[in-house]
Amino acid sequence: MTDEVAPGMVRVRLDLSYDGTGFSGWAKQNRGQRTVQGEIEAALPVVMRRQESYELTVAGRTDAGVHARGQVAHVDLPAEVWAEHGPHLLRRLAGKLPQDVRVWRVAEAPVHFNARFSAVWRRYAYRVSDNPGGVDPLLRNHVLWHNWPLDLDAMNDAAARLLGEHDFAAFCKRREGATTIRTLQELRWERRADGVLEATVKADAFCHNMVRALVGAMLFVGDGHRVPEWTGKVLAAAVRDSSVQVVRPHGLTLEEVGYPADGELAARNREARNLRTLPSPCVADS
Incomplete structure:
Protein backbone atom coordinates (compact mmCIF):
# COMPACT_ATOMS: atom_id res chain seq x y z
CA MET A 1 0.00 0.00 0.00
CA SER A 118 0.41 9.64 9.63
CA ALA A 119 -1.11 10.52 13.02
CA VAL A 120 1.10 9.76 16.02
CA TRP A 121 -1.52 10.55 18.65
CA ARG A 122 -5.15 11.53 19.15
CA ARG A 123 -6.32 13.50 22.18
CA TYR A 124 -9.88 13.29 23.46
CA ALA A 125 -11.70 14.97 26.33
CA TYR A 126 -14.63 13.52 28.22
CA ARG A 127 -16.71 15.84 30.44
CA VAL A 128 -18.86 14.80 33.38
CA SER A 129 -20.90 16.68 35.97
CA ASP A 130 -21.69 15.22 39.40
CA ASN A 131 -23.70 18.27 40.43
CA PRO A 132 -26.76 16.92 42.27
CA GLY A 133 -28.91 19.43 40.36
CA GLY A 134 -27.83 18.06 36.98
CA VAL A 135 -26.05 19.60 33.98
CA ASP A 136 -26.20 23.23 32.88
CA PRO A 137 -28.86 23.19 30.11
CA LEU A 138 -26.45 25.05 27.82
CA LEU A 139 -23.94 22.17 28.18
CA ARG A 140 -26.37 19.26 28.11
CA ASN A 141 -25.21 18.00 24.69
CA HIS A 142 -21.54 17.99 25.74
CA VAL A 143 -21.46 16.97 29.41
CA LEU A 144 -22.62 13.68 30.96
CA TRP A 145 -24.54 13.85 34.23
CA HIS A 146 -23.44 11.29 36.82
CA ASN A 147 -25.86 11.03 39.72
CA TRP A 148 -23.23 10.18 42.34
CA PRO A 149 -20.49 12.36 43.92
CA LEU A 150 -17.13 11.63 42.28
CA ASP A 151 -13.74 11.35 44.03
CA LEU A 152 -11.19 13.04 41.77
CA ASP A 153 -8.14 11.52 43.52
CA ALA A 154 -9.52 7.98 43.27
CA MET A 155 -10.23 8.43 39.56
CA ASN A 156 -6.69 9.66 38.90
CA ASP A 157 -5.31 6.74 40.90
CA ALA A 158 -7.34 4.35 38.74
CA ALA A 159 -6.25 6.18 35.58
CA ALA A 160 -2.53 5.88 36.38
CA ARG A 161 -2.84 2.07 36.35
CA LEU A 162 -3.87 2.10 32.70
CA LEU A 163 -1.02 4.13 31.21
CA GLY A 164 1.47 2.63 28.77
CA GLU A 165 1.34 0.00 26.04
CA HIS A 166 -1.15 -2.77 26.79
CA ASP A 167 -3.74 -5.01 25.23
CA PHE A 168 -6.91 -3.00 25.89
CA ALA A 169 -9.24 -5.86 24.93
CA ALA A 170 -11.09 -5.38 28.24
CA PHE A 171 -12.07 -1.87 27.15
CA CYS A 172 -12.67 -2.37 23.41
CA LYS A 173 -15.33 -3.76 21.17
CA ARG A 174 -13.49 -6.42 19.19
CA ARG A 175 -13.34 -6.20 15.40
CA GLU A 176 -12.28 -9.10 13.23
CA GLY A 177 -8.62 -8.88 12.25
CA ALA A 178 -7.96 -5.73 14.31
CA THR A 179 -5.52 -5.47 17.20
CA THR A 180 -6.53 -4.06 20.59
CA ILE A 181 -2.94 -3.20 21.57
CA ARG A 182 -2.58 0.53 22.15
CA THR A 183 -0.20 2.93 23.91
CA LEU A 184 -2.12 5.13 26.33
CA GLN A 185 0.11 8.18 26.67
CA GLU A 186 -1.98 10.36 28.96
CA LEU A 187 -5.03 9.74 31.14
CA ARG A 188 -5.93 12.19 33.87
CA TRP A 189 -8.88 14.02 35.41
CA GLU A 190 -9.29 17.58 36.63
CA ARG A 191 -12.22 19.48 38.06
CA ARG A 192 -12.82 22.75 36.25
CA ALA A 193 -13.81 25.98 37.93
CA ASP A 194 -17.45 25.36 36.96
CA GLY A 195 -17.40 21.97 38.73
CA VAL A 196 -17.32 19.84 35.58
CA LEU A 197 -14.84 16.96 35.68
CA GLU A 198 -12.78 16.70 32.50
CA ALA A 199 -10.76 13.67 31.45
CA THR A 200 -7.84 14.07 29.06
CA VAL A 201 -7.25 10.83 27.12
CA LYS A 202 -4.32 10.67 24.70
CA ALA A 203 -3.04 7.62 22.81
CA ASP A 204 -1.34 6.69 19.56
CA ALA A 205 -4.72 5.29 18.46
CA PHE A 206 -7.95 4.03 19.96
CA CYS A 207 -9.97 0.88 19.35
CA HIS A 208 -13.75 0.92 19.15
CA ASN A 209 -15.47 2.27 22.31
CA MET A 210 -12.13 2.42 24.17
CA VAL A 211 -12.38 5.98 25.55
CA ARG A 212 -15.99 5.62 26.65
CA ALA A 213 -15.26 2.27 28.33
CA LEU A 214 -12.22 3.69 30.15
CA VAL A 215 -14.34 6.60 31.38
CA GLY A 216 -17.08 4.22 32.49
CA ALA A 217 -14.59 2.21 34.55
CA MET A 218 -13.12 5.30 36.19
CA LEU A 219 -16.57 6.65 37.06
CA PHE A 220 -17.27 3.33 38.79
CA VAL A 221 -14.17 3.97 40.91
CA GLY A 222 -14.94 7.64 41.44
CA ASP A 223 -18.38 6.99 42.90
CA GLY A 224 -17.06 4.30 45.26
CA HIS A 225 -18.40 1.16 43.59
CA ARG A 226 -14.86 -0.13 42.96
CA VAL A 227 -11.39 0.54 44.39
CA PRO A 228 -8.72 2.15 42.16
CA GLU A 229 -6.80 -1.13 41.84
CA TRP A 230 -9.76 -2.66 40.04
CA THR A 231 -8.99 -0.95 36.71
CA GLY A 232 -5.54 -2.55 36.59
CA LYS A 233 -7.03 -5.97 37.26
CA VAL A 234 -9.60 -5.52 34.49
CA LEU A 235 -6.86 -4.46 32.08
CA ALA A 236 -4.69 -7.46 32.95
CA ALA A 237 -7.59 -9.88 32.37
CA ALA A 238 -7.76 -8.73 28.71
CA VAL A 239 -11.41 -9.74 28.36
CA ARG A 240 -14.55 -7.64 28.45
CA ASP A 241 -15.86 -7.20 31.99
CA SER A 242 -19.62 -6.80 32.36
CA SER A 243 -18.99 -4.22 35.10
CA VAL A 244 -17.31 -1.86 32.61
CA GLN A 245 -20.03 0.33 31.18
CA VAL A 246 -19.59 2.24 27.93
CA VAL A 247 -20.76 5.74 28.82
CA ARG A 248 -22.93 7.80 26.51
CA PRO A 249 -21.22 9.49 23.54
CA HIS A 250 -22.25 13.12 24.03
CA GLY A 251 -19.61 13.81 26.70
CA LEU A 252 -16.78 12.91 24.31
CA THR A 253 -14.89 15.34 22.06
CA LEU A 254 -11.91 14.72 19.77
CA GLU A 255 -9.74 17.69 20.71
CA GLU A 256 -6.55 17.33 18.65
CA VAL A 257 -4.56 15.05 16.35
CA GLY A 258 -0.76 15.08 16.34
CA TYR A 259 1.53 14.44 13.35
CA PRO A 260 5.31 14.03 13.02
CA ALA A 261 7.68 16.28 11.10
CA ASP A 262 7.19 16.20 7.33
CA GLY A 263 10.32 14.11 6.79
CA GLU A 264 9.01 11.38 9.10
CA LEU A 265 5.58 10.92 7.51
CA ALA A 266 6.44 7.98 5.22
CA ALA A 267 8.04 6.01 8.07
CA ARG A 268 5.08 6.71 10.33
CA ASN A 269 2.63 5.52 7.68
CA ARG A 270 4.45 2.19 7.40
CA GLU A 271 4.63 1.77 11.17
CA ALA A 272 0.93 2.55 11.65
CA ARG A 273 -0.08 -0.16 9.17
CA ASN A 274 1.85 -2.89 11.00
CA LEU A 275 -0.29 -5.16 13.17
CA ARG A 276 1.05 -4.68 16.69
CA THR A 277 1.84 -7.39 19.21
CA LEU A 278 3.09 -7.18 22.76
CA PRO A 279 6.57 -8.52 23.59
CA SER A 280 6.52 -12.11 24.77
CA PRO A 281 7.30 -12.49 28.47
CA CYS A 282 10.76 -13.78 29.24
CA VAL A 283 10.92 -17.43 30.34
CA ALA A 284 13.75 -18.45 32.67
CA ASP A 285 15.87 -21.46 31.75
CA SER A 286 15.03 -24.54 33.74
Whole structure:
Protein backbone atom coordinates (compact mmCIF):
# COMPACT_ATOMS: atom_id res chain seq x y z
CA MET A 1 0.00 0.00 0.00
CA THR A 2 1.37 3.43 -0.91
CA ASP A 3 0.66 6.99 0.11
CA GLU A 4 1.85 8.42 -3.18
CA VAL A 5 -0.65 10.86 -4.68
CA ALA A 6 -1.73 9.94 -8.20
CA PRO A 7 -0.19 12.01 -11.02
CA GLY A 8 -2.16 15.17 -11.69
CA MET A 9 -3.69 15.16 -8.21
CA VAL A 10 -3.02 17.29 -5.12
CA ARG A 11 -3.53 16.05 -1.56
CA VAL A 12 -5.38 18.63 0.51
CA ARG A 13 -5.58 18.67 4.32
CA LEU A 14 -8.76 19.87 6.01
CA ASP A 15 -8.92 20.82 9.70
CA LEU A 16 -12.49 20.80 10.97
CA SER A 17 -14.84 20.63 13.92
CA TYR A 18 -18.43 19.55 14.46
CA ASP A 19 -21.16 19.15 17.02
CA GLY A 20 -21.96 15.45 16.83
CA THR A 21 -25.46 15.74 18.30
CA GLY A 22 -27.24 15.61 14.97
CA PHE A 23 -24.92 13.14 13.23
CA SER A 24 -24.86 9.35 13.03
CA GLY A 25 -21.09 9.50 13.36
CA TRP A 26 -18.36 10.48 10.91
CA ALA A 27 -18.55 7.71 8.32
CA LYS A 28 -20.98 7.58 5.41
CA GLN A 29 -23.66 4.93 5.80
CA ASN A 30 -25.90 3.13 3.36
CA ARG A 31 -29.06 3.66 5.35
CA GLY A 32 -29.40 7.36 4.67
CA GLN A 33 -28.39 8.65 8.10
CA ARG A 34 -26.83 12.06 8.30
CA THR A 35 -23.03 11.89 8.77
CA VAL A 36 -20.17 14.39 8.88
CA GLN A 37 -18.36 12.75 5.97
CA GLY A 38 -21.56 12.74 3.94
CA GLU A 39 -22.17 16.44 4.49
CA ILE A 40 -18.64 17.51 3.50
CA GLU A 41 -18.41 15.16 0.51
CA ALA A 42 -21.76 16.46 -0.73
CA ALA A 43 -20.62 20.08 -0.37
CA LEU A 44 -17.24 19.78 -2.09
CA PRO A 45 -18.43 19.18 -5.69
CA VAL A 46 -21.04 21.93 -5.33
CA VAL A 47 -18.61 24.63 -4.19
CA MET A 48 -16.08 23.59 -6.85
CA ARG A 49 -18.74 23.25 -9.60
CA ARG A 50 -17.77 19.67 -10.41
CA GLN A 51 -19.79 16.60 -11.32
CA GLU A 52 -17.45 13.98 -9.83
CA SER A 53 -17.32 13.15 -6.13
CA TYR A 54 -14.25 13.25 -3.85
CA GLU A 55 -13.72 10.89 -0.92
CA LEU A 56 -12.32 12.01 2.42
CA THR A 57 -9.90 10.08 4.62
CA VAL A 58 -10.16 11.01 8.31
CA ALA A 59 -7.84 10.82 11.32
CA GLY A 60 -10.46 9.27 13.60
CA ARG A 61 -13.91 7.92 12.73
CA THR A 62 -16.03 9.25 15.58
CA ASP A 63 -19.24 7.47 16.62
CA ALA A 64 -22.77 8.85 16.61
CA GLY A 65 -23.13 11.74 19.04
CA VAL A 66 -19.37 12.28 19.52
CA HIS A 67 -18.05 15.80 18.87
CA ALA A 68 -14.78 17.06 17.37
CA ARG A 69 -12.87 20.28 17.87
CA GLY A 70 -9.64 19.25 16.12
CA GLN A 71 -10.54 16.62 13.52
CA VAL A 72 -8.29 16.22 10.46
CA ALA A 73 -9.10 14.78 7.04
CA HIS A 74 -7.54 14.74 3.58
CA VAL A 75 -8.91 14.65 0.06
CA ASP A 76 -7.16 14.25 -3.31
CA LEU A 77 -8.22 16.85 -5.90
CA PRO A 78 -7.21 17.33 -9.54
CA ALA A 79 -4.38 19.86 -9.67
CA GLU A 80 -6.29 22.21 -11.97
CA VAL A 81 -9.34 22.13 -9.68
CA TRP A 82 -7.19 22.92 -6.65
CA ALA A 83 -5.45 25.76 -8.47
CA GLU A 84 -8.77 27.32 -9.49
CA HIS A 85 -10.86 26.76 -6.37
CA GLY A 86 -8.35 26.27 -3.53
CA PRO A 87 -8.10 29.99 -2.61
CA HIS A 88 -11.90 30.21 -2.29
CA LEU A 89 -12.66 26.82 -0.79
CA LEU A 90 -12.75 27.81 2.87
CA ARG A 91 -15.26 30.64 2.43
CA ARG A 92 -17.43 28.64 0.02
CA LEU A 93 -17.60 25.68 2.37
CA ALA A 94 -18.62 28.03 5.19
CA GLY A 95 -21.54 29.16 3.05
CA LYS A 96 -22.60 25.67 2.01
CA LEU A 97 -22.09 23.44 5.05
CA PRO A 98 -24.67 23.21 7.85
CA GLN A 99 -23.83 25.17 10.96
CA ASP A 100 -22.97 22.10 13.05
CA VAL A 101 -19.86 21.33 10.97
CA ARG A 102 -17.09 23.82 10.11
CA VAL A 103 -13.88 23.55 8.10
CA TRP A 104 -11.31 25.92 9.59
CA ARG A 105 -8.27 25.34 7.41
CA VAL A 106 -7.68 24.05 3.88
CA ALA A 107 -4.09 23.60 2.69
CA GLU A 108 -1.96 21.49 0.38
CA ALA A 109 -0.57 18.61 2.43
CA PRO A 110 3.13 17.68 2.54
CA VAL A 111 4.42 14.66 0.63
CA HIS A 112 3.34 11.33 2.20
CA PHE A 113 0.76 12.97 4.47
CA ASN A 114 -2.14 10.68 5.33
CA ALA A 115 -4.72 12.00 7.80
CA ARG A 116 -5.23 8.55 9.30
CA PHE A 117 -1.94 6.68 9.09
CA SER A 118 0.41 9.64 9.63
CA ALA A 119 -1.11 10.52 13.02
CA VAL A 120 1.10 9.76 16.02
CA TRP A 121 -1.52 10.55 18.65
CA ARG A 122 -5.15 11.53 19.15
CA ARG A 123 -6.32 13.50 22.18
CA TYR A 124 -9.88 13.29 23.46
CA ALA A 125 -11.70 14.97 26.33
CA TYR A 126 -14.63 13.52 28.22
CA ARG A 127 -16.71 15.84 30.44
CA VAL A 128 -18.86 14.80 33.38
CA SER A 129 -20.90 16.68 35.97
CA ASP A 130 -21.69 15.22 39.40
CA ASN A 131 -23.70 18.27 40.43
CA PRO A 132 -26.76 16.92 42.27
CA GLY A 133 -28.91 19.43 40.36
CA GLY A 134 -27.83 18.06 36.98
CA VAL A 135 -26.05 19.60 33.98
CA ASP A 136 -26.20 23.23 32.88
CA PRO A 137 -28.86 23.19 30.11
CA LEU A 138 -26.45 25.05 27.82
CA LEU A 139 -23.94 22.17 28.18
CA ARG A 140 -26.37 19.26 28.11
CA ASN A 141 -25.21 18.00 24.69
CA HIS A 142 -21.54 17.99 25.74
CA VAL A 143 -21.46 16.97 29.41
CA LEU A 144 -22.62 13.68 30.96
CA TRP A 145 -24.54 13.85 34.23
CA HIS A 146 -23.44 11.29 36.82
CA ASN A 147 -25.86 11.03 39.72
CA TRP A 148 -23.23 10.18 42.34
CA PRO A 149 -20.49 12.36 43.92
CA LEU A 150 -17.13 11.63 42.28
CA ASP A 151 -13.74 11.35 44.03
CA LEU A 152 -11.19 13.04 41.77
CA ASP A 153 -8.14 11.52 43.52
CA ALA A 154 -9.52 7.98 43.27
CA MET A 155 -10.23 8.43 39.56
CA ASN A 156 -6.69 9.66 38.90
CA ASP A 157 -5.31 6.74 40.90
CA ALA A 158 -7.34 4.35 38.74
CA ALA A 159 -6.25 6.18 35.58
CA ALA A 160 -2.53 5.88 36.38
CA ARG A 161 -2.84 2.07 36.35
CA LEU A 162 -3.87 2.10 32.70
CA LEU A 163 -1.02 4.13 31.21
CA GLY A 164 1.47 2.63 28.77
CA GLU A 165 1.34 0.00 26.04
CA HIS A 166 -1.15 -2.77 26.79
CA ASP A 167 -3.74 -5.01 25.23
CA PHE A 168 -6.91 -3.00 25.89
CA ALA A 169 -9.24 -5.86 24.93
CA ALA A 170 -11.09 -5.38 28.24
CA PHE A 171 -12.07 -1.87 27.15
CA CYS A 172 -12.67 -2.37 23.41
CA LYS A 173 -15.33 -3.76 21.17
CA ARG A 174 -13.49 -6.42 19.19
CA ARG A 175 -13.34 -6.20 15.40
CA GLU A 176 -12.28 -9.10 13.23
CA GLY A 177 -8.62 -8.88 12.25
CA ALA A 178 -7.96 -5.73 14.31
CA THR A 179 -5.52 -5.47 17.20
CA THR A 180 -6.53 -4.06 20.59
CA ILE A 181 -2.94 -3.20 21.57
CA ARG A 182 -2.58 0.53 22.15
CA THR A 183 -0.20 2.93 23.91
CA LEU A 184 -2.12 5.13 26.33
CA GLN A 185 0.11 8.18 26.67
CA GLU A 186 -1.98 10.36 28.96
CA LEU A 187 -5.03 9.74 31.14
CA ARG A 188 -5.93 12.19 33.87
CA TRP A 189 -8.88 14.02 35.41
CA GLU A 190 -9.29 17.58 36.63
CA ARG A 191 -12.22 19.48 38.06
CA ARG A 192 -12.82 22.75 36.25
CA ALA A 193 -13.81 25.98 37.93
CA ASP A 194 -17.45 25.36 36.96
CA GLY A 195 -17.40 21.97 38.73
CA VAL A 196 -17.32 19.84 35.58
CA LEU A 197 -14.84 16.96 35.68
CA GLU A 198 -12.78 16.70 32.50
CA ALA A 199 -10.76 13.67 31.45
CA THR A 200 -7.84 14.07 29.06
CA VAL A 201 -7.25 10.83 27.12
CA LYS A 202 -4.32 10.67 24.70
CA ALA A 203 -3.04 7.62 22.81
CA ASP A 204 -1.34 6.69 19.56
CA ALA A 205 -4.72 5.29 18.46
CA PHE A 206 -7.95 4.03 19.96
CA CYS A 207 -9.97 0.88 19.35
CA HIS A 208 -13.75 0.92 19.15
CA ASN A 209 -15.47 2.27 22.31
CA MET A 210 -12.13 2.42 24.17
CA VAL A 211 -12.38 5.98 25.55
CA ARG A 212 -15.99 5.62 26.65
CA ALA A 213 -15.26 2.27 28.33
CA LEU A 214 -12.22 3.69 30.15
CA VAL A 215 -14.34 6.60 31.38
CA GLY A 216 -17.08 4.22 32.49
CA ALA A 217 -14.59 2.21 34.55
CA MET A 218 -13.12 5.30 36.19
CA LEU A 219 -16.57 6.65 37.06
CA PHE A 220 -17.27 3.33 38.79
CA VAL A 221 -14.17 3.97 40.91
CA GLY A 222 -14.94 7.64 41.44
CA ASP A 223 -18.38 6.99 42.90
CA GLY A 224 -17.06 4.30 45.26
CA HIS A 225 -18.40 1.16 43.59
CA ARG A 226 -14.86 -0.13 42.96
CA VAL A 227 -11.39 0.54 44.39
CA PRO A 228 -8.72 2.15 42.16
CA GLU A 229 -6.80 -1.13 41.84
CA TRP A 230 -9.76 -2.66 40.04
CA THR A 231 -8.99 -0.95 36.71
CA GLY A 232 -5.54 -2.55 36.59
CA LYS A 233 -7.03 -5.97 37.26
CA VAL A 234 -9.60 -5.52 34.49
CA LEU A 235 -6.86 -4.46 32.08
CA ALA A 236 -4.69 -7.46 32.95
CA ALA A 237 -7.59 -9.88 32.37
CA ALA A 238 -7.76 -8.73 28.71
CA VAL A 239 -11.41 -9.74 28.36
CA ARG A 240 -14.55 -7.64 28.45
CA ASP A 241 -15.86 -7.20 31.99
CA SER A 242 -19.62 -6.80 32.36
CA SER A 243 -18.99 -4.22 35.10
CA VAL A 244 -17.31 -1.86 32.61
CA GLN A 245 -20.03 0.33 31.18
CA VAL A 246 -19.59 2.24 27.93
CA VAL A 247 -20.76 5.74 28.82
CA ARG A 248 -22.93 7.80 26.51
CA PRO A 249 -21.22 9.49 23.54
CA HIS A 250 -22.25 13.12 24.03
CA GLY A 251 -19.61 13.81 26.70
CA LEU A 252 -16.78 12.91 24.31
CA THR A 253 -14.89 15.34 22.06
CA LEU A 254 -11.91 14.72 19.77
CA GLU A 255 -9.74 17.69 20.71
CA GLU A 256 -6.55 17.33 18.65
CA VAL A 257 -4.56 15.05 16.35
CA GLY A 258 -0.76 15.08 16.34
CA TYR A 259 1.53 14.44 13.35
CA PRO A 260 5.31 14.03 13.02
CA ALA A 261 7.68 16.28 11.10
CA ASP A 262 7.19 16.20 7.33
CA GLY A 263 10.32 14.11 6.79
CA GLU A 264 9.01 11.38 9.10
CA LEU A 265 5.58 10.92 7.51
CA ALA A 266 6.44 7.98 5.22
CA ALA A 267 8.04 6.01 8.07
CA ARG A 268 5.08 6.71 10.33
CA ASN A 269 2.63 5.52 7.68
CA ARG A 270 4.45 2.19 7.40
CA GLU A 271 4.63 1.77 11.17
CA ALA A 272 0.93 2.55 11.65
CA ARG A 273 -0.08 -0.16 9.17
CA ASN A 274 1.85 -2.89 11.00
CA LEU A 275 -0.29 -5.16 13.17
CA ARG A 276 1.05 -4.68 16.69
CA THR A 277 1.84 -7.39 19.21
CA LEU A 278 3.09 -7.18 22.76
CA PRO A 279 6.57 -8.52 23.59
CA SER A 280 6.52 -12.11 24.77
CA PRO A 281 7.30 -12.49 28.47
CA CYS A 282 10.76 -13.78 29.24
CA VAL A 283 10.92 -17.43 30.34
CA ALA A 284 13.75 -18.45 32.67
CA ASP A 285 15.87 -21.46 31.75
CA SER A 286 15.03 -24.54 33.74
